[in-house]
Amino acid sequence: MKGPVIHRSPMPGLGLSMGITLTMLSIVVLLPIGALLLKGANYGLAGIWETVNRERVWAALFLSFRLSLFAALLNLVFGVLLAWVLVRYRFPGRRLLDAAVDLPFALPTAVAGIALTALYAPRGFFGQLAAEIGWKIAYTQWGIFIALVFVGLPFVARTVQPVIEEIEREVEEASATLGASRLHTLRHVILPMLLPAALTGFALALARAVGEYGSVIFIAGNIPLVTEIAPLLIIIQLEEFNYDAAAAIGIAMLLISFAMLLAINLIQVWSRRRIGYV
């Protein structure tokens, strides 16, 4: 059933709104991304592979992805807990807690970066505490991990919160009436309902963490092969005017992001089919 591309409508402003939308989208987003892909095409798959297939690049990509995964997993657990506490319980300071969840979205990444470094550096507040048990956080992979947990904090909580709000108590009552313990109800009735939203939030947090730069570079120490993240490698290549190598790493990261975007969409399609909504 092939209809016209654009259906006739009595609404005014078709040309204007379509023109603004497509022109700005092209100039700001599509053409620049196209330029990156074109650069990659000219460089060739072999060239991209040669650039990416170096110990330092692999180490950076692996580090970025691995720590992002761990940070997103922690956020998955803590985010569901936060969402539950914020929706289901009434306690003094709830509004404050609710607003604080959004701070990582609102606080500029460079500010978060230097603040976390000040806290976790050997002479910082948390850094001193950790040093007493011989634990070094800033300028190690632990520091990167903490920065990534910070930037990914709001995603799971914010995607799960509206779902918990819409759970009907009757479902839990039915489960309790049938003799299920509270834990059993949470585990077998509530959790499956939260899962799609939680996974969407998890994927969003992961995608954000993999590309994160500002909050990480200050606390990372940026030692090649050890604490050097993938986005920093791009900056280093650009500062050496090595545009081909920068583009190659950029394309590798873009592909990872697209794969995760696809995963998010698949989760949403799957959950829509399973429970009728996202």
Add this chain to the structure above:
Amino acid sequence: MSDASLAKPVRFRAATEESPATRWALITVAFAGLAILVFAPLIAVFVEALADGVAASLKSLASPDARDAIRLTLTIAAISVPLNAIFGIAAAWFITKFDFRGKAFLITLIDLPFSVSPVVAGLCIVLMFGANSAIGGWLVAQGYPIVFAMPGIILATMFVTFPFVARELIPVMIEQGRAEEEAALTLGASGWRTFWTVTLPNIRWALLYGVLLCNARAMGEFGAVAVVSGKIRGETATMPTTIEMLYQEYLSVAAFSLAAVLALLALVTLLLKTALEIRHADQLAATHRH
């Protein structure tokens, strides 16, 4: 049976609640987690900024570097946020008032910047408009450099904040439908009049909400701007990139004082956002599922 056992109050817990102990344990974990992750860094910014006293902090904010950075960041936001608001309104109008093929794909494209690393976004702008590219080279020859100049920073800022307004408006306008606009048009109102007097009042809070978030991100963007700006002092160094430069020169008080200004902006943003959510929840997409 004595009367005392009957009088003894028995409190039942609803079967759909956790025990009080569990409840308070979870609340404590939530508070502790946010205290370590969110409140501690926020407090650290102000403690470090005021390490040498208020006067030293204010003095560093009055330095030419800081003043130039603040001016540039305000200018960038003043240009890129309205442009993104215009885009958001146009895109939301196009997507919600008309039926066309490929709508879902268009929405995906608009959301794309959220899943691209800011550094990659900056790289894309450099490759598209840098002096080495066809367009960039021609523009430099005409005397309009994009990269390492203000237009590049504006483009990079617009890239990373691109979806904010559209993404807030689209669900709200879908929910409101087209009936009110159709009524206005039937009664003879022009397209613009319909927009100004019917659509805009309906979406104003959602629009403000989107603009608020867009502005916070625009003023604080670091990764994308660091790539395209060249960080030339007094010319292309924004507040976040100046914070980095000061920090790396071990000018801790100056770096954190500038950071404190941005942190205050973030707090004001959160305050306004929460106020909007409380007072106009029914007109915002963020408080609904979409």
